[in-house]
Every structure is written in C-alpha cells, then in structure tokens.
Amino acid sequence: MKEYTFFPGCSSEHNASAANMENSIQSMCRILGIKLNEIDDWNCCSASIGYAGGGQLPRMAMSARNFALAQKQRGNADLVATCAACWLAMRETNERLEHEADVKGAINTALGEAGLSYDGHIRTRHFVEVLIEDIGWETLKSKVTKPLKGLKVAGYVGCQTNRPFGVCGDSFENPLYLDRMIEATGATAVPFPMKVACCGGALMFSETEKSCVLTKQILQSAVDNGAEVIITPCPVCQLNLEVYQGMINKNLGTNFNIPVLYYAQLFVLAWGGSWQDAALHQQVVAAEPLRRFA
C-alpha cells in the first residue's frame, strides 16, 4: 500500500463538477493499492485566476495553509493533487517559498494568525506523476483485463499539466504521456494537433463567446481526426469541452456530441471496473462509444 497526502480541491468535492474524476481516480487507487489521505479542513488553492482578487501573499497563503495542515497531520509525505490548476498553484507557491526567504517569512507570519507554520520540504505532485513514476507503465498495462481495442481516443493535454513545469520531462509542444496512457488501455491515440491548445480556461466564465471559439477548434480537430472520445487530465478542460458543446452547436453551427472523459475513466474500464466504478454514469454527453466494453 502506497500512501500520499491528498488535496482534492473544490471541483472534486461531493456533488461538484469533477465528481466523475474523483470517483474514477478513487477506483484506480483501490485497484492499485494507493491510499490518498485527504488533508483535514483544507481550503481552496485559489487557482490561477486568484491573482486579481488576492495579489501575491494572500494567494500563496491559501496554498501554504494547506501545506501547514498537511505537515501537521501527515508529516512530509508527498502531497498529491488530481486537478491541474490545484497542482500548478501549489507547485508555484512551493517554489517561491523555497527560493525567496522574505516570502517564506511573510507567509509564516500570516500562517501564525491561524496558529500554523510551514517549514518547507513537502513535494507537490500531480496524480499522473505518481502513476508514471511510482507505479510505472508496466503495472498500468499489466492490470488490463478488458483492452479497449479499436477505440479511437484524442488525448487532450491542455495547458496546466504541460506548462510551465510539464510531466515527467515531456516536451511542451508534443507531450506524449496522455497518448501513452491511451495506448496502455489498448485503445488507439489518434493524431491530435490541438492537444496542447488552450480551451480558454477560467475565461470561459467571463468571456464565454471568445472562449467557445477556442473550444470549438479543439473539438473540431478531435472529430476531424476520427476520435470517438476525448480524454483529459484537467477538470477545467473537461468542463469546458463537454458542457459547452450545446452552446457551441447552437451559436457556431456545429454538431458536436463527443464524450469528454478523464484518463482515469478509461483505465478503470480497461482494468475490469464497472460503468459505475469508472463514473461513466456521470457524463453530461453520454459515453456511448464505451458501451461496447462495459
């Protein structure tokens, strides 16, 4: 049993928008023997968009409070996030605390107001790094009992697991980890030129029409390359690509109806998990192309 400290983030809470990611990742963990120990009483990481209301120190204090709680509750065990935005916010904060003594001092003064302190040394990792580096490709492949043979998948990496840090040394222009995950389940990764294009991120909320144009191009590229489903590691990408298809069809004259899933949902199904275990009942655009493997 491998144990990690876990930061789920707001979108993975019960009844929240990435409940399908959370449920399928927990199923993966059960199969792999991973235990994710959730930080008790964590707060929001404030994501990238927190810059405008929060500035630097309040924004970093948000992640630092989670680090301090993690340290108090679980020592210096690796801290794992499943959301790309949470991982990035935490990692950026961690790097600044490590390299800028005055920032670390100020943050600890602020933490003191909450009766907490953080002295560094916790590694912040994304769950896909845990899968690739700690579990390994061989194990991920060896668990497959129901290969998703013939399923054509577009691996949409998006921005924030890819830039600026990247996953496991992949290139920014053509990261391969998601395609390798698709192939590990027995499915086929279609060529996908838009795999690292931006979907608009949080600007989908404020500049919906402009962001829909970006999302449309990504969906079009997946469909043009023969994909039956799209997979992604990021809850914001997932939401933008899945939930706005109706609006895009209406306003931009398209006819999309393509399921957008998390990599974890493919793995769980290929490893013999049920439709429910893979949280495939929680898709807004029904995952029909996967029925033949259920």
Next chain:
Amino acid sequence: MAYDLSFAKEVYKKSEMGHWIKMCMQCGVCAGSCPLRAHWQHSPRQLFQMVRAGKKDEVLKSSDMWMCTSCYNCIARCPRNLPITHIIHGLARYAETQGKVDPKQPTRRFAVEVFWENIVATGRVGEAMLTMRLYFQDGIGAGIQRGLEMKDSALGMLKTRRLNPIPFRGKIKGYDGFKKMLAKAAELEVKLENKA
C-alpha cells in the same frame, strides 16, 4: 497622453514579477502565444515597452491583461525566461489596486467580485453559488436569460450529480484563523517589494 517616467520604477518594485520587464529584449515571440490574441490591443511585448516608456494610464486602463487565459505558452517560449504570465497577472492586479480598471471589465468582475469573494466567504469554492452570482451580476433579468441559455447543461450536471442543488455551503472548520491569515497576508503584501 502624459508620460510618467517613474512608472517603470513603480512597476519594477510593486507589481508581481515586474522587475523582470527590464530583461525583455523585445523579440516578439510572446506576441503570437496568447490564445485570445485577436482581442488583445497590445501584446505582452508591447505592454512591456509601454511600461518602460512610462505610459502609465495606457497600460493600467488597458483590458489586455484581462484577456490572459493563464495558458503559460509565453513562459514556455520566451528566450529570456521572463515569467510573462505572472507579469501580466501582476499588471492586472496592480491596475486593480490603483483603481484604474473599468469596473465592468468582465474578467475583472469574475475574478475579483465572484471568484475571490466566493472563496474568501467560506474557504472553498461553492460552485452553485459561484454560478448564480456570475449569472445574476447584471440583475435578475440578465441572470434568467443566461441561466436559460445554459439550462440544458445545468440540468445535465444536476442529473449526473456534478452540481450541488444547495447553493449555500458551510465554512471550513478553521475559518476564523483562515480569515485572520488572509488579512495579515494582505497587510504584509503592501510592504512586499521586488528586490532586483
């Protein structure tokens, strides 16, 4: 247009990662990186030049920074390794603290009045409340209009248990300390200046 030559110094000291602007060699690589570049009046390169030229109001009143999607394309490409995403966020934030931003700028309103206020109120994002406040920021009529446009998606999210039907969420247990921590951080923020 007035030129304020102390503006560059101000940005170098007070705006997040602002001192990096000195290192920009004006190559223009970043200009092609922004996903919404069609809607930027000035590219990051041009904004940095304008900072150096002291065009204070032109920079701080610009809506350009608010078109940043935090895609990090620019950071990945800049030959001088400028943390462009953070410089742009910093300029947006600095403009906000200086009261220069059009209060109706949509991303400013979302980021400051909806998102940040939402997390500060309880410690976590309540997605249902976030959506409601976003939709109803222009009043009831506009809210219902937007709600109707997204009706099918919202119902889909409810049916698949990805949207909590109860918009009010409780506070985190350590909320009092959390609030005090944020207040202290905001107080120290004013004193934090860039070194280089």
